[in-house]
Amino acid sequence: MPPEAGKGRAPNIRDVAALAGVSYQTVSRVLNDSERIRPETKQRVLEAIEESGFRPNQAARALVTSRSRTIGVLSTHQHAHFGPQTMVHAMEVAAAAAGYSLAVVTTGTTPASIVEALERLQSQAVEAVIVVAPKVSVFEAIEDSSLDLPLVTLDSSIHNKRPGRTHSFAVDQYEGARMATRHLIELGHRSIIHVAGPQDWIEADERMQGFLFELGEHDLSVRAPILGELSAEFGYRAGLELVRRRDFSAVFAANDHMALGLLHAFRDEGLSVPHDVSVIGFDDVPDAAHYLPPLTTVRQDFAAVGRRSVEIVIGAIDSGTLGELELIRPTLMVRESTAPPPSAWR
Amino acid sequence: MPPEAGKGRAPNIRDVAALAGVSYQTVSRVLNDSERIRPETKQRVLEAIEESGFRPNQAARALVTSRSRTIGVLSTHQHAHFGPQTMVHAMEVAAAAAGYSLAVVTTGTTPASIVEALERLQSQAVEAVIVVAPKVSVFEAIEDSSLDLPLVTLDSSIHNKRPGRTHSFAVDQYEGARMATRHLIELGHRSIIHVAGPQDWIEADERMQGFLFELGEHDLSVRAPILGELSAEFGYRAGLELVRRRDFSAVFAANDHMALGLLHAFRDEGLSVPHDVSVIGFDDVPDAAHYLPPLTTVRQDFAAVGRRSVEIVIGAIDSGTLGELELIRPTLMVRESTAPPPSAWR
DNA sequence: CGCCGTCGTGTGAACGTACACATCGACCCT
DNA sequence: AGGGTCGATGTGTACGTTCACACGACGGCG
Structure with a gap:
């Protein structure tokens, strides 16, 4: 008999039970692989499932258990780049392995759109939320929205301690920024400019803080950073101004x-880069090795962050408590866009 | 009374009904904004909803209607780039506006992993599927998997007509490739090499076909294209070989x-590009304008594809039939990586 | 030898909603 | 004036699953 060949209605556990000659409850037990079931009975049920093409109805299951087995991901398009993409993919894989699904909601960064996005996630009955939009305003919106769910934000807030229930986890942006800055200093640079991202983005601020700290460590004077969006277009305009x-x-x-x-x-x-001026980036996008010149940058293991964040929230779902969150160390990728400063600067 | 302050259990329509002094069915009618309801009654119910912090239970709704209001998206990580990301975001927005959610599943491209991904989507009871992994093997897996859902693949299959129920929609890759090739020819180039993507990717093949056709139109001889993955790394290796x-x-x-x-x-x-050799790309990623030199390329309106694909599948869910699918025209972005060939080549 | 614990399985409810139908009053038309 | 229609709302039931509990059989132990 071909599966799915029935009378329009999808088979349910009662159909399977009838086919296997057991009660529906026994089928349910097989589905949730509880113990207390004779191996041969289990086998018979599994065959009946196979034969009938039965597929458990998630809605019914969710209704009675009031568990959706879904993790909400709040992401922002403004930052629709390599990092978030990689993290979300890793989350997907990790979630699937643990029997969870992802509900990804992308949003703007205005309070209204974030509240609306949280609404959407709640109406999907997600059991936890991972926030990939580490912006101050997002946190405020979350605090306001009295939602009572395990929630992890993917950022490394060392200098942005926040009250409330939001926990954070990420690659250590602060340390990464220090590594980048230190690299330049060790090459002999004394006058370093930071072209920073929007300061209401936590990670951008962390990078800035790390940069400033490292300058201070070496008694170097600080020039005003240039603030703007995290795009090539802005980098270009900033570059023209810098020149x-x-x-x-x-x-x-x-x-x-x-x-x-x-x-x-x-x-x-x-x-000429790096002869006249050195440039260092952050992230290590796949293209960076092929910029002209190949870019020295700080690599973040986005996939690890995604994986780990799912483990964390699932742990929280099960135990009700977030464990200790240890930041991931970035690594410096030295390529050809950095070199000792020209003699005039030594 | 603060919302959500109840006794653990979330309020349901019966609670709301009691609060409003009506029957639960009346509440249900308000929720599904049917007519036949007196405005003042409706108002009272809405207030009760507000006061109780009621949120409709999607699982219960899905169970009884056997409609999940979820659209499945089958994407592939191998292609985790700007295009898919932009499309998925646009889908998300369009779906939300129509009251749908997205279930995004990312997968490898082996038959096994695709079947598994389809399984996952089916177990989430999606009502339609959008495939963002336009690969031949993916289509084969879909054909095999006897799933009976509206399904749209995002590719422009002109030269890859396939049997079965899969419909496709996208930016016209063939036309885009012709535009790129024509641009080079009009500049005076007679000897043009195509560095192609994997030919089991429909879009890569379409681009190749468009390229070949346009060469033929102008009686130009064809050099063997170089085949590889769609990455900077491969482009680099191919470039070394070409030199x-x-x-x-x-x-x-x-x-x-x-x-x-x-x-x-x-x-x-x-x-020197473009003095010694011209280079043209495809996609117009945001960085392309800042490559050295800024890249002449073919822009695809990914967001439009994402939006439209959701409209299409929702239409199919409602009417049971896919409408006519008209490909979107790409546009040529002329920047600085193309120029007339050096005199030796004229 | 009878009692009780355990194993394996079955029965009755409940989850929250939408659909089909029932009800009830008011209004219109002849 | 009375039957029919329509508009507004209420009542019963079903969706497919899991949980709590019930039940019979079997074995060990006093």
């Missing part, structure tokens, strides 16, 4: 896209 | 990442 100032020998960009824009601007203005 | 041959004045890369790798290789080998 006019010429009061630096190295630039630490808050991400690789910005760094690409900087490379473009410097090139347009006749500055 | 040794030197039997071309222009390269059409199957996507922007590949083009970036080519730029890198040519630069490494002392070839």
